[in-house]
Structure formats: C-alpha cells, structure tokens
Amino acid sequence: MQSATMKIDRHARMRVGTAIAVYVWQYPLRLVHWGLVISIALMSLTGYYIHDPYIVGQTRTPFLMGTFRFVHEVCGMVLLALFLLRFYLLFAGDRWVRWRAMLPLRKDAWQEMWQMIRFYLFLRPTPIAKVGHNALAAMMYLGLYCLVLVEILTGLAMFNWLLHNPVLGIFVSWIPRFMGVQNMRLTHYLLMFVFISFGIFHVHICLLVSRTERRGLVDSIFTGYKVIPVDELEEDDHKAILTSRGRGVAK
C-alpha cells in the first residue's frame, strides 16, 4: 500500500499518528531569534563599512561613518539585551529552552549527536526527531552563543576604549591587556564571517530537517508551534517529569 501511494504522488506520504500542535518556542525565545537575525545583519552591514569604508567623500552623505557607527553601537546594545534575555530563559524559560535542554546531559545525548551527524552524511535516512532541540543542534546553538558573547565582550571593550567607563571597565578592560587591542579588533571582525557562515548553514539545515521530518520546523520559529505525534509528546512529558522528580529527590 505504501509503495502504491509513492508511485502516484512521487513524494512519500508519512503517517505520523495523531499529532498535537505543541507550543515549543515561547514568545521571548522567538524574539531573541529574530532580534539576533536583524541586529547581526545590520551590524554586519555597518561593521564591514567601519572596517573598510568603501563609500568615500560623498557630499550627500555628510555624516556617513558617524551614522553607521551609531547604528552599529545601538544594534550592539540590542544584541547585549537579547543575550541577557536568552541567558535568563536558560533558567526561567520553558523546558525546551532551559539549560538542561542545551547541555549534553542525557546519557543518550552523545549517541544522538552521532546519529544526527550520520544523517547529515547520508548514512541515515531520517533525523532524530525531538520535541525541542536535538543534542547536536543544542550544542551548535550553545557554541553560537559563546561566540556571541566573545563578540559582545570585544565590542564593549572597543566601546569602552573611547568611553573610559570604570564600571564597564571592570568587565572588559582585561581584554586589550590579554590579547592586545589589534587582535581584539581582528577577532571581532573575523567572527562576523563566522556568523554569516552560521546563518547560511543554519538555514540550510533547517530547511533540510524540516523537509525530512515534516513537523513544521521552519513554521515553528514564526508561530512557536510544532506538530508532534502524541506518543512522542508523551515520552517527552514522561522524561520531563522524571527529570523534575529526580531533581526533587536530590534536594
């Protein structure tokens, strides 16, 4: 029967049982996501100009570098706020965005990562379907946030290089002492390309996984809802209850 459908439709149909639309990505998380997209895009555009001002001596742009630097710095502050919001969500968010979901803590996490790598290498036909992030995705996002932190700190160090704010200095004045002011700028600039590369990679992977697992993955970052089969959702609920119970016992 399966093969008959396939022949008619060319693409396989997949029965996923009774499914439930689950509100996986809460509003603040989606805010962080789209805020990062917009602020990083704006900062890449303005930041490249600040590195290499390719528009020179235009009389109709009397304050071009000043404006670009202003936009860059405002976006940087937005990025800092989004980072802090995401950090807060690690401890106060829904269970799919909390710190426990982001770290490879489960016993099968490393196995899950390996299975995902096998999927990307075409050694496995389907990805590991999870309600939230799979272990490999969680690791990628954790790494991304670490790089965002490096970008924020080097950016603030450059900001304070001119501002001389003693309170901000407590957090960032060690950076130029540690790596030198030029390497700090180099790091800040090179990370831009890492973020752009990550963006390309991220969109590709999302489309790929969404196409394969068919649960509205791409849609979920707009609406927050993913379509999850009942039995998988029950399993996820069961694990969450076990985790919280385990934590209760430990306390």
Add this chain to the structure above:
Amino acid sequence: MLRPDTSVGEALASRGVTRRQLVKFCSAMLGTLALPDRYLAKTMAAVTQAKKPILVWLQFQDCTGCSESMLRSSHPSVADVVLDLLSWEYHEVIMAGSGDSANKILDRVAKEEKGKYLVVVEGSIPMSEDGMYCTIGGRTALDIATQVCSNAAATIAVGACAFDGGLVRAKPNPTGALGVHEAVPGIKVINMAGCPHNPVNTAAVLVHYLTFHDLPDLDQYNRPLFAYGRVIHDQCERRAHYDAGRFVTEWGDDGHRKGWCLYKMGCKGPEATFNCPVAQWNDHTSWPIRAGHGCIACASPRFWDNMSPFYQRLPNVPGFGVETSATNIGLGLTGAVLAGVTVHGLIQMIQPAPVTSANVSQTGKEN
C-alpha cells in the same frame, strides 16, 4: 659651573631666563598635566626654590633619539628650564668627562646620593648571553641599571625601548631585550613611552616631581595618565573627516592633499593612547597626522609587533601568508560554507524520499 646645591631660581637667573619666560613655561607644564591654574603659584615656587635634584641619564640599546628630542627643543625657555631644573651629573652624549672619570661620577652618585637622585633610562636592556650585547666600561647594561636604578628615588624610562624594549625587542629580538621595569623588577619607575618620548611630557613629569615630590598617576603600564590616558582618535584634528566618511584611499590622492582622514591607510589613531595631537612636536609645530602620515601607535605596548602592518587596518591572521587579509579569509570561509551547503542540498535532493521501517511500523501500529 654652578654648584650642585644651587636653587633652580638662581641657576635660571644666571642663564638669563626671565620671570615672564618661567611663567610661560610653568603654564605650559600645568596645561600638559591637566592641572588648574591655581597650581601656578605653587609650581612657580617649587621650580624656583627647589634645590636641584641630581639626575643621571643612562643610555643602553638606543638610537639617542630620545636625548635628541629632549635637547633639540628649540624653544629657549623649555630647553633652558629643563636643563637647569636638574643637576645633570651623567649623560653620555652631553657630558664633558669621559672614560674612567665619567664612570666614577656615576658610581659616586649611586653610592653617596642613594635614594635622592633621579635616573632617566633610554634604550632597552639585553638579557641574552648574560647581557653581553651592551656593555659600558666592561659592565653590562643590566648590571649598571640594577645598581643605579635600585638606588634612585625614581626611574624615568624614556622612549619605547626603555618602556618595553621597543624596536630592539621586535621579533625576533636577537638580544633578548627588555624594558627597564621588566629587566630590573621592583624599582619605582615611570614609563614615558613613545618613539621618541615627547620632551614636553617628560618635562611635565619633572615639574610634577619638583612640585608634589611624587610621580603623577599612572596607568597599568606605568605610563602617566595625563599623557597616555586618552585615545588619539578622539583628539585628532581630522576626526570630523572620519565621521563624515572622507578618507584618503591612496598616498597623494585628492583626499590626501585635502587633509582627509588616514583611517584607510592604516592609521592607528583609534588604537593608540597618547597626547600627541595636543602636546605635538618641535615646539607645537606639527605631529604625524598633521604631516599627512597615519599614526603607528608608537606609545603603545610592543608596538612594532602589535601594531604592524602599519599601513593596514588589521594585523595579519597568524598561520596565513602575509598577503592574505582577514577579509579574504572571512570571505573564503563564507564561500566554502555556501558551496558546502549547496552540494549537500543537491545530494539530499537526488536521494530517494525517506520512508524508513520505523515510519512504516509506526503507521502499522496506528492502524
């Protein structure tokens, strides 16, 4: 020759420096130190009445550029006052004595005036091969510096070489050169970084020492904050061109002739901290950026290694060739990822649509 215990006022009077010139000098020093003019009377009194402190000037691995910078100050009052503020007992370039008698003076100062004299060090101190790369009268630079600096009231390290090794310490640093505060740890030292040091700043430190009997506030590199506390970019006369997006793109182009910003030519003004645009050089005549050349951050730590290439915005990425800029590496990375995901996506598309046994059995279960 004047006696060493002559007061500065007497010495200046005998040199024909008028009170008016002295007031001008002290005002300039207060301006450099960023002190309000109510300190003028105190500074004047200190400069005229103080007993001249003894100063010895040591030279190690240097080019004498810092001495030249100090002595070639053509403005009569500054040069005369600075030279007469102190009793210069030892300075290899300008002293009359030589050989054994000169060495004896240095020895006598270190022993008899212990804790009372000032020492200026110019040039770096070699540490490799037991310091044999720089010896004076059979003694190594390190030996002389250790004896003279540790007995001094304070050490003033002038120039990039005495600050942190400067040019001599640049890669590959064959002599193992170090700055004074690294070669002789534990001494009271103030670093007048720069290549050369700015004599106005060094004179201001001396005036500060005479007036307040102490060194001014220092930053983490022991450089005085009044001179090294602000970024050149923020004090630059071409800053307006930067904000407006008017840049020199090639040496000698139209923008260069018009005096536009040198940012694209690798000017390190945004990185460097110094009062160069304010104090300026050759009696406030000019300074590098006014002369049309970008800043090379000569007053910054390890500037030969850290701030080069001087004509590029960013340093080369370690591990890549010198011709590979950070932009090329970044664009290469982005292009590789783009190509990678394209190929990956194409392979995925020609793969048959995934119908796994898991899906089928799941379907079966539901049925």
